Amino acid sequence: MRRIVLAALSLLLAGCGAPEPVDPQVRQELTARVDAVKAAALANDRVGAEAALAELHREIADAQAQGKLSPGHARTILAAAERVAEDVRTIPPPGPPAPVIVTVTQDPPAVEQPAEQDAKNREKAREELRKQREEVRKQQEGRGNNGKNDD
Numbered sequence: 001m002r003r004i005v006l007a008a009l010s011l012l013l014a015g016c017g018a019p020e021p022v023d024p025q026v027r028q029e030l031t032a033r034v035d036a037v038k039a040a041a042l043a044n045d046r047v048g049a050e051a052a053l054a055e056l057h058r059e060i061a062d063a064q065a066q067g068k069l070s071p072g073h074a075r076t077i078l079a080a081a082e083r084v085a086e087d088v089r090t091i092p093p094p095g096p097p098a099p100v101i102v103t104v105t106q107d108p109p110a111v112e113q114p115a116e117q118d119a120k121n122r123e124k125a126r127e128e129l130r131k132q133r134e135e136v137r138k139q140q141e142g143r144g145n146n147g148k149n150d151d
Contacts, residue, residue, distance in 0.1 A: 023068040026059075030077070033059050037084060046091040053085050 022030075033056040040048035060077055063069035069077075 022073060023063070026063045026068045029059055030056065030063070037081075037088075041084070041088055041091070044091050046088060046093055049088040049091065050085075053081060053088065056081055 033052060036052035037049055037056060040046075040052050057078070060069065060074050060081075064071065064074045
């Protein structure tokens with residue numbers, strides 16, 4: 001049934017059986033909207049088809065407001081579009097989205113900032129260097145030469 005109504009809607013836009021001709025630019029725009037409805041309906045995309053139908057209604061209203069589409073022709077196209085909308089409403093709506101699972105720990109581990117870690121590493125290296133110097137000094141004192149060579 002959907003294909004028959006979409007075909008009828010396309011024929012109306014082509015000018016077959018229309019009370020008066022439709023502006024070529026308006027026909028092109030409305031045909032593009034009908035094609036979008038058709039593509040969404042054939043893909044069983046209810047949300048897409050409803051959005052495309054809404055856009056078709058807007059285009060019809062715009063064309064009529066600009067005087068490019070007669071009220072009689074607009075009524076005929078809108079009636080065909082409503083039959084398509086009835087068919088679209090038979091497409092099952094999309095299911096709910098998949099659940100999102102989030103795991104939360106009570107106290108996440110503290111993460112040190114790179115700058116803080118660098119400062120700690122530098123301080124540790126300085127302390128080790130001080131210890132090494134102190135050991136060297138003590139060794140030299142233990143020899144009794146106070147760091148001077150006997151040569």
